[in-house]
Amino acid sequence: MIEQIRPAEVAAWFARDAGAAPVLLDVREPWELQTASVVPQGFALVAIPMNEIPGRLAELDPGQRIACLCHHGARSQRVAAFLAQSGFDTVANIAGGIDAWSAQHDTSVPRY
Template sequence: MIDQVRPSDLAAWFAQNADATPVLLDVREPWELQTASVAPQGFTLLAIPMNEVPARLAELDEGQRIACLCHHGARSQRVAAFLSQNGLAEVANVAGGIDAWSAQHDAAVPRY
C-alpha cells in the first residue's frame, strides 16, 4: 500500500529516513511546472513527466524516500505504485497534489 501524505506532513514523512536526501518527484508536464512549482526545502526536487518515468527509472535511488506529486494526486498515485512495483520501497503519494500544497501548505504556490 502506498502512503498518502498531506503536504503539511511531508517533512515528517521525509524525516523518517535521514540516511539519504529525500526526493519530491514531480510527475507533471513541463507547462504545469511553469505554472506552479514548489521550492525544495530539505528535499531534492526532481521533475520527470509521468510518461517518462519508466525510461528514467535509473535516475531514482532505492535508498531514498520518494514522494510523488502531480496536480491533484491521481497521476502521482499511479507513478508511486509503479515505483513500488519496481523495487523502490519508500514511496508515497502527496495527497491532493500541488493543488492541496497551495491550499493547505503554501498559499504562494499558484493554483490552476
C-alpha cells in the first residue's frame, strides 16, 4: 500500500532517511506547473507528466525517497503505485495534491 502524507508532513517524511536523496515528483501537465508550483525546500523538484513516466523512468533513481504530487492526489497515487511496482522502495503520495499544499501548507501557492 502506498503511504499517504499530508503536505505539512513532507519534510518529516523525507527526513526519515537522511541518506536517500529526497525528490518531490510533480506529475501534472506543464500548464498546471505554470499555474501553480511548489518551491523546493530541502528536496529536488522533478516534473514529469504522468503519461510520460513509463518512458522517462530512467530519470528517477530507485534509491531516492520520492513523494508524488498532482492536482488533488489521484494521478500521483497511480504514479506512486507504478513506481512501487517498478522496484522503487520508498514512494509516497501527497494526499490532496497541490490543492491541499496551497490550502494547508503554503497559501502563496495559487489554487486552481
